[in-house]
Amino acid sequence: MKEWSDEELDKLFRASAEEFEPEYQPNDWHSLRRRLDEADGLTAGGWLKNAAPWLVGVLLLLLGGMGAYFYGNNIESGNTEIPRVRAVVSASGRGGGQPAAPTAWPPSAAFSTSEVVETDEKVKSKPQSVRIKGTKAQEIAAAPDVAEKKKELPLNPVSVSGARKPTDPERRSEKGAVLLSKKAPTRADGMARNTENMGEKLSEFAKRAALREGASDDEFRSLLPALAKLASRPTSPMGSIISYPALAHAQPAVTAASKPTEPEESIPKWSVRLGLAPDLSTAGTSEMTSSIKPGPSASMLVDVNLSRRWAIQTGVIMSFKNYVATGGEYTWPSEWKYKQTQRPSSVNGSCRVIEVPLNLRFDIRQSPTSRWFVGAGVSSYNLLNEKYEFNYNSYDPSTVMYDYDTKSKSNWAILCHANASVGYERRLTNRLSILAEPYVRIPLRKLGVGQVNLFTGGVWFSVRYTPVFRR
Amino acid sequence: MSEHNSAAILELLDGCLQGNRRSQELLYKQFYGYAMKLCMRYARNEEEAKEILNDGFFKVFTKLETYDMKRPFKTWMGRVMINTALDQYRREAKHQVYEDIRSAENVAAVNETAVSRMAHQELLELVQQLPPAYRTVFSLAVLDGYTHEEIADELDISVGTSKSNLSRARVKLREMLAHVSRQEHERVVR
Numbered sequence: 017m018k019e020w021s022d023e024e025l026d027k028l029f030r031a032s033a034e035e036f037e038p039e040y041q042p043n044d045w046h047s048l049r050r051r052l053d054e055a056d057g058l059t060a061g062g063w064l065k066n067a068a069p070w071l072v073g074v075l076l077l078l079l080g081g082m083g084a085y086f087y088g089n090n091i092e093s094g095n096t097e098i099p100r101v102r103a104v105v106s107a108s109g110r111g112g113g114q115p116a117a118p119t120a121w122p123p124s125a126a127f128s129t130s131e132v133v134e135t136d137e138k139v140k141s142k143p144q145s146v147r148i149k150g151t152k153a154q155e156i157a158a159a160p161d162v163a164e165k166k167k168e169l170p171l172n173p174v175s176v177s178g179a180r181k182p183t184d185p186e187r188r189s190e191k192g193a194v195l196l197s198k199k200a201p202t203r204a205d206g207m208a209r210n211t212e213n214m215g216e217k218l219s220e221f222a223k224r225a226a227l228r229e230g231a232s233d234d235e236f237r238s239l240l241p242a243l244a245k246l247a248s249r250p251t252s253p254m255g256s257i258i259s260y261p262a263l264a265h266a267q268p269a270v271t272a273a274s275k276p277t278e279p280e281e282s283i284p285k286w287s288v289r290l291g292l293a294p295d296l297s298t299a300g301t302s303e304m305t306s307s308i309k310p311g312p313s314a315s316m317l318v319d320v321n322l323s324r325r326w327a328i329q330t331g332v333i334m335s336f337k338n339y340v341a342t343g344g345e346y347t348w349p350s351e352w353k354y355k356q357t358q359r360p361s362s363v364n365g366s367c368r369v370i371e372v373p374l375n376l377r378f379d380i381r382q383s384p385t386s387r388w389f390v391g392a393g394v395s396s397y398n399l400l401n402e403k404y405e406f407n408y409n410s411y412d413p414s415t416v417m418y419d420y421d422t423k424s425k426s427n428w429a430i431l432c433h434a435n436a437s438v439g440y441e442r443r444l445t446n447r448l449s450i451l452a453e454p455y456v457r458i459p460l461r462k463l464g465v466g467q468v469n470l471f472t473g474g475v476w477f478s479v480r481y482t483p484v485f486r487r
Numbered sequence: 488m489s490e491h492n493s494a495a496i497l498e499l500l501d502g503c504l505q506g507n508r509r510s511q512e513l514l515y516k517q518f519y520g521y522a523m524k525l526c527m528r529y530a531r532n533e534e535e536a537k538e539i540l541n542d543g544f545f546k547v548f549t550k551l552e553t554y555d556m557k558r559p560f561k562t563w564m565g566r567v568m569i570n571t572a573l574d575q576y577r578r579e580a581k582h583q584v585y586e587d588i589r590s591a592e593n594v595a596a597v598n599e600t601a602v603s604r605m606a607h608q609e610l611l612e613l614v615q616q617l618p619p620a621y622r623t624v625f626s627l628a629v630l631d632g633y634t635h636e637e638i639a640d641e642l643d644i645s646v647g648t649s650k651s652n653l654s655r656a657r658v659k660l661r662e663m664l665a666h667v668s669r670q671e672h673e674r675v676v677r
Binding site: 020022025026028029030031032033035036037038039040041044045047048049051052055056354355413416418419421 | 506508511512515516519520521523524527528531532534535537540541544545548549578579607608610611613614616618625629630657660661664
């Protein structure tokens, strides 16, 4: 038996350390290679993980853009819907001598027939074309008229950028009055009839107008050259089927659609809000909730209004979550089971989260300057930089896991949380408003390396910007 | 060509700089034994040593542009491995509970014959069984030739603590060697 000196002991271990050289293990290289491939984005998984946040962002933008586009088109076509109307048609064409009966806007749509027709179908039109269900003649009659009108007064009350414009009741009634003939005249008939009646109609009108104003016959005769010029103007290409406008004052058709309606408040199609919140997270409802440490959270959300009260909300939320879990709330990963037998008494966890929420918002109370709303939906999480610190009640020499860091590893959890919130919004200007919105995130499934149920709460303090659209 | 690195190594390094997987694999294979030997000194077991090894090689491949080709690659890579092991130690240090070693203060007698029969790996496993603070200081000071000032600087401890930890590590190792000797003696007697 011998007592070893420091030098002898050092020499013994130094020699062993120098002599010992482990053999190459190909599996170790494969493990490193996978990691390198992921870092370089060469593997499908690695590429997806690296690109996932960008892909989600692009996808959201695309979906939002498409939604806005189609929603805008629907509004346009919806507002240009022509209601079922009863139209009164001028009798000036055939009978002659009859004053122009009350007719509807546009006057060029009046036909030379005294029949009252009724459109049986609701007619939907787009700015470029008008489609009327009915006879072919009706379609022919309506199309150029609307096209002409489009040049002067846009049919579509919705602005280019999509804001709903208050509806003018008079215009609505005018627009809605589409006058159709039961039997479409031929082109030749129409031209002949127009030429024949034009001078007569104008002369009659001018005479009556002049006489109403108390003009003498001489004065009336002085008007005739001018009227003759008007009468000699070429008619429109569709003059064959559209009679010349009756110049008499036309009363708007009295229809159900012409009833005055209350001007509606402009409803922007979308708005964007930026917010900050303290993120309070916990892995359970245990005693650990007393040690919650708030983390910062920032959001950029887009609200797409579906109606006056309903809106869909999505966007991106970045948050830093701190939480404490008991040993029981933290699931010890199976691949670590061989490492040690001792389990932690508690775990301090932290991670960065990119959250993509999809919520439905309902305004429960609205006033010109404020509103109360509730929201609910689901969220998907991308967990980044998961860090865990393991705390033990007693020291065990075999314990090796004191902490763990996933580093740059990204871990997506799709639709992992349910959201609920209630909020108050105060309008500052037409474009800006501020919000306070308490919220909760309730786990639908477990998350991360430790598979914890992560509950989160907080209060969003946000600024909403609502674009003002061109009308 | 660098006087410290062979043409073959420089060629591999050039391929690694271009992200060539084959070059990386060959370099990994070339220095696996050396790097693993270093990592084993600072790890608690082989699995942990492999984690440190791959963390270290990941840094080597991703930070290779910071390496000065005029200096020996083996030395630079060894330094990266040790630093990676120390990073691991620092993360663990705040959770470390120091073992009371009063019971190990007595100098243990060791059977030299029994020790001579131990393989290098078995002796290295004794080092791995040391508490992390003792193991790290012992490995740095005895196996890798760091001074106490350098150790104090690396581990953010005082020179006195470094010396104390080294002394206690030696005591602990003697105790473990004595334990091995007793077991060997009992086996022979039976």
